[in-house]
Structure formats: C-alpha cells, structure tokens
Amino acid sequence: MNRECMTSKEMQGRERGAEGFPPAAKMALFLIFRRFAGLSFKLEHLPKAAEGRTTAADLRAAVPALLRHRYLVSVRNSWGERLFYIPQEIADMIQGEWMQPKLEPISGSEIKLIREAKRGLALDLFRSLVWIAKYGIPVTAKGGIYQRALVKLSGQTALQPEDVTGLELSYPHQETIPASTAVVLDLLLDMELIIQAPKAWQLNMQAITFWLEQNVDGMNAELYRRVQTKYVPAEAGLQHLVYALSSPFFVPGEWYSIEMLIQWLQEERLLRLDPPEEWRRWLWGWIEAMCGFGWLELGCHNAGGRAFRWIEQPRRLGLAQDALHRDEDGETAESGFCVQPDFEIIVPPEVSFACRWELEAISECIYADRMSVYRLTRESIAEGIRLGRSWREALRQLQRSSSGVPDNVALALEEWGRELGEPGELRVFPRLDGSLSKLPELGGPNGIPQSGGNGSGWIFCGEDRSSYRLFDTGLEREELFPGLDQVPAIWLKTARSYHSSTAREMVSQAMKWHVMLALGIKGEMYEYLPAGLQGGADWQVTGKLFSPNSSEGRDAVLTPENWEIMRLLLPEIVAEDRNGAIAGNPSAGKPNMLL
Template sequence: MIEAIIRKFAGSPFTLSKLNTAAVDRISGAELRAALPDMLLKGQVAAVKKSWGDRLYYIPGDVLFNYWSHWSSLDSARMVPGNITLVQAAKRGLVSDLFRSLSWIAHHGLPLTAKGTIHQKSLNKWLEQIELAEKDLVGLDLRYPHQEAYPARAAVLLDMLLVLGVIRKERGSWSLNAHELSVWLSRSAQQMNDMLLHEVLLRYVPDDVTLSHFAFRLIAADLVEGQWYSLQEVCVSLTEQRMLPGELPEDKQLWMRSWLEALSGLGWLDLGENREGELVFRWSVKPFSHQNSESQLGAEELFYIQPDFEIIVPPEVSFRVRWELELYCENVTMDVMSIYRLSRTSIAAATQQGRTVEEAIDFLHNGSAGIPDNVLLSLKQWAKEMGRTSLAEVQLLRCKDEEAAGRIAAHLELMGVLEPIGPLAFIVDPNQRNKVEKVLEELSLAPPRPGLGQSPQLQYIRLETAAEIAKQEAAPNRDLADQPAWIYNGRDYQFYERDISIPKRDQLFPGMQDIPGVWLKELRKYHPSTARKIAQQALEWDTKIILRMDEQLVELIPERLEGDENWHIHGLLMNPDMNGKDLKTALRQVSLGPEQWEEMRILLPKI
C-alpha cells in the first residue's frame, strides 16, 4: 500500500479524498483508505491539521529514504562504458564547507545589520572560505528570506547550520551553540554526509512528484559508488517503472541537470560526458551506501607534525581534533589531505582565546605521531614569553616572574608610565595604555587582551566531552529534529499543527449507516435499479464489487457508470485466484450490464 502512495505523491501532501487517485492495478482506493489508520500508527504516513480543521497527509522523509535506498524491484540502470571525459569533479563538499563556516564564526562571528542580515563585509569574508559556488545552485531556483542580500550558497549554508542547531540568532550576530556544535563535530564524516543529504533532499527538491522521484532515485542501491551512469538511463529506468512520463518537459529536464550539478558542488557527485556528449555522473561519496559500513569507533587517527612546523592531517582525523587545530594553527589547505601550520602568531592568537601554550603542547602530544624536537623547543620558548603578564580590570600590569618585571622596569620608554606595586606589578596610566602594550609586544611579553583570559565565556568554544554530550542528550525535551525550513520548497504542511488522531471507519467510508448491511455481507441477486445503487455506492467509496458470473466469483474495480435504465458499469475485471499471474492477463477492461452477472455484493476492506 505504501508503495502505491509513494509512487503517486512522493513527499507531496494529499487529502483523504485525493488518496483514491493512488489506486493502481489491483489496489483500490478503498483499500488504500482502509490501510491508512495502520500506516498512521506505524509512522509510514503522517498528518497535520490546518487551522480550520482540514487534514493533510504526507509520507515522512525517513520512510521515503528507506523505500528508495532498499528498493530491490527497481530495474538497474546500466553502467556507462569507458571513454568518459570528466567535466567537474566533486568539490570539497558540504561537510567541509560547514566546518570552515563554524570555524569562521568561532573566530570572527557573523555580525548583523539593523535589518537582521549579515554585514556585507563579513558575508564576503566568510564566503571566501567556501568552495560551493553560485553556479552550482543557480538551476535550483531556491526561495528564502533576504534573497536580495544573500547569494544562494550563503542561504544553503545558513539553512544547514540552523537545521543542525549549531547556530542561533542573537540581537547583534549569529552565534554558536556549544552543545549542538559538540554533538555535530563528534560525528564521523559518513554520518555527517548521511544527515546532510537527508536534509538536502527534503528541503531543496520542489513540491513536484516527478522531480522528487528523480532526486530520490539517485540514492537507490543499484547506483553504486564509483561507477558512471547517464542521466538518460536513470530517467529510462524510472519510466519503465511508471514513475516518470515518457516525454519530460524541458523545464524538468533542466532541473534534473541542475540537481546533478548541485550534488557535485555539495561534494557527492563527479560529472562527465560520454562519447555521444550525454551528461553522465558517478557517486564520489555516496551517503546511505550499503557498501560503506558505518564508521567503527576505534583508535583516533593521528596527524603528523613536520620539522618545518607544517601539520599534515589525513582524512580520517576526526572533526573534534580539527576543531582544535583551527584554534592553534593556521589553515593552509583543506582537501583530502589537509595542511595546517604552527606559528608563534597562531599560538598567541589561541592564548587570546583563553587557552595556554601548555594546553597546546598537550593537544599536539595527544593528537600527533610525535612533536619534532625543534618544534617542541619553540613551543616551550613561546610558553615562557606568553601568558606571563595580564592587564587587570584596574589597569594593573602583573608579571609572572621577577625577570620579566625587571626587563619592564628597566625599559626607558616605560619610565614614568608605570607605577610599581611590589616586585611583580605596575599600575598603568590609562592614557598610556596603547604605548605600554606596544612596548610589551616589542619585548615579547605582550599580555592577552583585557578580560579574555579571565572570561567565563570564551570566544572559541571548548567542545564538550563524550560524557557531557551523553548527559545532555539524555535530558528531556532536547529535540532539534523538527527545525523549520529556512529555504521554502513549496510544501505547506510544515507550517501546520501535527495531527495524531486516527480517522474512524465512518470518516473513511461516509454514509455506511445509510445503506442496508446486506449489501456488504451477502452475495445476492438484485433488481437492476437496486444493483445500480450498489454499483454507485461502490464507485463513491472507490471499492471493489464481487460478482458471480457463470458460477465463478470475480472482482470488479468500478471506474464509471453509464446510463440510467439500460445502464452499464465500466471497470477492471479480475479473477481473485490470479494474484500471482501477470497483470496484463489477470486484469481486463470491461463494460458490464446487470444481466451479465447472477449475484453481487460490495467488497469493503477491513480496517
């Protein structure tokens, strides 16, 4: 039953009256309606209620994913032979672009204008970190708030960050949520890709059954990672399954090409051309792939520190580790193998975020295959030079040791600017503060920015431990799964109240109390006028009629009545004993008059 509904509606909403239109072959509309309560209870179908009480039904996203990814009845699309010209390799990917976005927000924030949009300068600087391009998304025709201010790639990134719950909008900027960030960065790359493609399919495919079938068709198990397939062959496989019409309008063909281009820009598909110039594609990284087992928890992959202070980061290194690398190092490249660089400047910047050099050394020891001696020596030297002083709220310059205090007291430019208080402290003239900080920088004794080292709310988030994450996840009412869509795809049901009520029998089959019960219970011979009323009722319920013809029981799916006194009923006639036979032989179109059968009754399915 659920397959018939998916084939007809995909993810689009439908009413109870429209459910009949999903009837196909042996399945009647009545059978679909009778199955609805059970499908609602099992979560195969969900419902919402409009403000005036009307109900809308729809197939939840998880049901669609499960159906398509395990659909074994699908005719396999044929693989494209060799001689493929690569047109566009899969880009770095949405996982990577989101990570760069999170790091950027942690370091720089995303300040907002009075209108609630990101400052143009900050927006441009942020998007410089992103590989996803406008041309990757242009054909999807996305609709979203502040469309005049944000390019499509910024809208997609904001939408994904919002649905993951990792950012929130405050009065003056977008900020990070520490718990949700910790949860997200604790996932494997495969888990991230699974979640992101799930959201992309549910959010950016229009409310169009044909386009939905095409987009979800790509995740079916027969399209394996690393093999080339043509767009045409995929469409043919859907047409053979009666999921697409024989001739596709040009606008739908253009959208399908645009969808493949978007998936390439988001890091999942390679695009190419075959010898005939047809568009072909292959999964570079395929989420929901059965050949990719879920990442196993084991020893953490290590990164490699080079004597020249560069750090080589293999793809298996976790995003939790990368988050700390983003703090202590400068990112050089982010690719399959990412490169970071340690420097005095990067370590100093980390101390401005409330970390210490000792913490940096511990992190590098634990996460790497070893710290070269010259790198460790430099880190220890920087530790001596950093964090030895701090500016107190009362403009007090404190020294960590007497050697630092002596160097400061002896400096000519600071004489008369600082007032000593004991052997390790000086009062700073507020009007000379900039001068004091400049001299301390020259002496390699610059303190952290005021208050940052002491602040209970650090700018760069310390990720929660696994135990802290587990404790938060166990707390009630922490469900971020139903984040509203920021990019509008045309499906209105997301704006309505969830409805968990189950329709009763008289709602599914109105008027039952107004007909004789014998119409449903016994095979009888009726006067032609009564037989017409029975046929009319079966039509209204879109249910089958059992007929006894030539001493044999057959089932009729009525389609229309014709005539009054000399009437005929048109429909599909089937033999109940031919369930395993080919539909072409089991079903036949007929036009019958009441004199052509001996007995009849309405066949109402059980609920």
C-alpha cells in the same frame, strides 16, 4: 510480466520484523509511494494511486494498518483537514528495498569528467564555524549581514554560488548573500550550531561540540537528510528522482547513465513520460549541487549522454553517539595528525573536526581539503595567545593528538611563547566543552516543524507543514467508507440477484466507495470496477471487468441483464471490523520494519 504481479512477489519476501503485516497493506504502501512519494494526501486522493485490481477502496482499507505500523503519519492542517504522508525514512527504505534501479555501470574509459566533487559540505561548515568563532557575524539594524563579513565568510567554502544556482532557492537578503553562503548559513541555523541574535549571530557551543565529535560518515548522512528534506520541491516526480539517484544500488566509484535512470523512472511510472523542462533543469541543478557538496561527480560518455558517480554516498544512518569512530573495546578511536620538522602539520581525513578545532586556534591553515595542511609560525602562536591559548596548551594539544612533536618544533614553541607572553583572561576562541547529547530534530517529530523553534533555517522548498499537527485519533469506519451503517448487510455478504433498481443503487454505492462488484456472469464469477452510470430505466454501466485469473481488466459496458448475481466487495481489512473503530496511530514508538 506486469508491474503489479512482479511487485507482489518482491513484497512477499520482505516480511522481516513485521510478522502478520497484511500483504494488501504492503501493496497499498507501494502504490501510495509511487503516486505521492513523500507528499501529503487526503483519503479522497487515493483513486489517483489505484492500479489494476487494487482499487482506491483497497488503499483506504490499508491506511489503518499503515498508520498502526507507522508507515504513514496522520496530521491535521490549520483548517481541520486530515492528511497522511509517508515519512522520509520510510520513503528511503521503500526506494532502497523495493524499487532498485538495476542499471549497468559504464566503463570509466568511456567517460569524460565535466564536474568534480568538491571537498565536502562538512568541511565547508567547519571552516565557516571557525571563521565565525574568530571574527563573529555582526548584523545591520535591518538584520542583514555586513558585506565585508559576507565576502570573508564566503571565502571559507569551496562551495560556490554556481554549484547551487540550479536549485533556485529563495531566502532572505537574496540580493546581497551569495547562494552558496546562504546554504551554509541555512544548515548551520537548521542544526542550531549558530543562533540569530539582534546584534550578531552567536555560536551554540554545546551543539557545535556534539557536531564536531561525529565522524564524517555521520555528518554526511545528517547533512544529506536535511538537504533532501529542505531543498527538494514538493513534486512527487522530483522526489522520486532524488530517491532513485541516491539508491544504495549504485556502487560508489562506478559511472551510471543519467538518461537510463530517467528512462527507468518512466518505465516504473515514477516520472512522467513528458516531464516539464523546468524539472529537467532542476535535475541538473540537483546533480551539480551534489557535486558541490562533495558527494557526486558528473561526466559525459562517448555516446553523448551524461553520467554520474558517487564519490561519498551518504549512508542512511542517524546522527547519534554511536556514529562516532569506536575501537573494538567500545572506546572512541581518535586518529592523529603528523607534526613535521619543517613546522607543517599533515591532517589526514580521518582526524576529527573536534581535534582540528584546536589546531585552528594555534596554527595557520595552508590547505583545507580531504587531506589538510597546517603550519606553526611565530605569528600563529601570537594569534593563538590572542585567542586565549598559551604556548603550553598548544604544545600539550600537539603532543596529545599527534604521533609526536619534533624537538625543534617543541623548542621553538617554548621560545616564541616566552617572548610573546601569556594570554589575557578573555577567551576569544571558545573551547569545545558542551554536553549536548543530540542535535535538534529536523523540523520536529515526523518532519513536522515545531512552532517557535530555531532549528528550521531560512531556506525551505518542500511541502509547507508548519501548520500541521499530529492527529493520532483512530480512523472511524465512516471516514473510510461514508454511509457504511446505512448499507444493507446483505449487499456485502451474499452474492444474489436483485431488482434492476436495487442493482443500480449497488452500482452507485460501489462508485462512491471505489470498490469492486462481484458479478456472476454465465455461471462464472467476475470482478467489476464501475466508473460511470448512464440512462434511466434502461440503464448501463461502464467500467473494468476482471476475469478470475487475470490482473488486467478490460473495458466493458454492462446492463443488469448481463449478470445473474452480484454483491459489493468491501476490502477485508475493513470488513473484519465492521462494528468498531479502525485502529489509528500509536502516539509513540518506531516503525515496525517490514523489510
């Protein structure tokens, strides 16, 4: 079965939440996504996405509906060109619903693990924030970070430079800052958890409070969204690789062949049959980064190829207050840690980072991973007092967030506290007392960077949209089909015979608009997509001829004598509104989900 017919049938069953959404627009969205992924394009680029009976004119005619339903965003660049692109959340939706890579899992007994998932990007960011809160990040006169501070900060993360080297990232002070530390700082800057200041980087405690109150699922979803947007190059093929790799079809814990995934992408024409070698290198680099971020593992199977499995696949959810753990009554459900008689504190993975923040002020972190271990000592309580926490506060925190504090531990805390005294007035380690309701958007509305905003980090490999501005003005018919007012209406309405010179004008117009011609040949109507005109008085046209019941055209060279009647087939979406402006972007609102 050909790809176009199969896709049409799949799309017909996906109309939940978008009653009346034109089927032609659905097909157009699929073809535009396949050709451009999330990259911007002009209307004149649409012939690259056309396929079979779906012409570039059909794609143009679908753009107003896609804008109206917010499956496309319309912008202008700094020199006034109008561009369109599919927002990331819509691209994720298309990949998840329409283009599932149906690969068979590989038995784990056939796989040799060659790269494990590390403890996770969320924990690395947390440990980095704790270190910054305790020691700060002073900067040199030129804005660089002191080397001693860099070494200490780099030691807080499980992420290592070799985990992200394959992404080939560019960033300031690249000669002194390890790539792994640059990624951590970039994400902290991007979410405005830290802010660059002239003498030292500062913590944004409101944003940090909101961030640390989220559960790990919400954190991973937000981090993956930002990593995907910021670190994937502006190449449609590479974007399709990333979208396909993160498909919800893949079951966490199951192994899948990377080579089979690449083959599927090529069969679906989402990836070139001969991708450049640098693309292959980048793909391995991306998978290695996913391992370093704690989401993926890489293996080698007995047949000699490579395989991957998701350990924690970031869910496609927004980071918001409803991402918190909540119990059946709607209250926030906080999981507690366990204080042992030997003064060790066992912290399960479900304990929130907000709870761990206070542990960092009063105890020593022995082991930080999915399961973490802290230890209470006289020295840690002394450090807590220096940071602004009294022994009474430490005991209350332990009692509030655990299943109970053993008597010997409570007595020791009191004894140490009385010996060490009370904290001074200066609160060195800040408390979580912010009131922020959400984090800054990634680059502003629809992924367009906001001028002057801090939340953009210092690494960006994707398409530069810093000069783009939303352009909500409706599409005029002249933008879709230039010269429509000058074309005789009879050319569009009725199939009839024409003089050879008029027929040539109609063929020429069809080529300009990339529309089909309806041709009556020996009493039967055909569709013809002209591609080239040759000759003078005895002219001929080359193109694709489609019989009534076939989606596959055949190359055909025709002369005016080969047909009896003809007309221009302007796509219906435009033909219905010939006398007015075509609807454009609404200025607000969420996309109407057609899936």
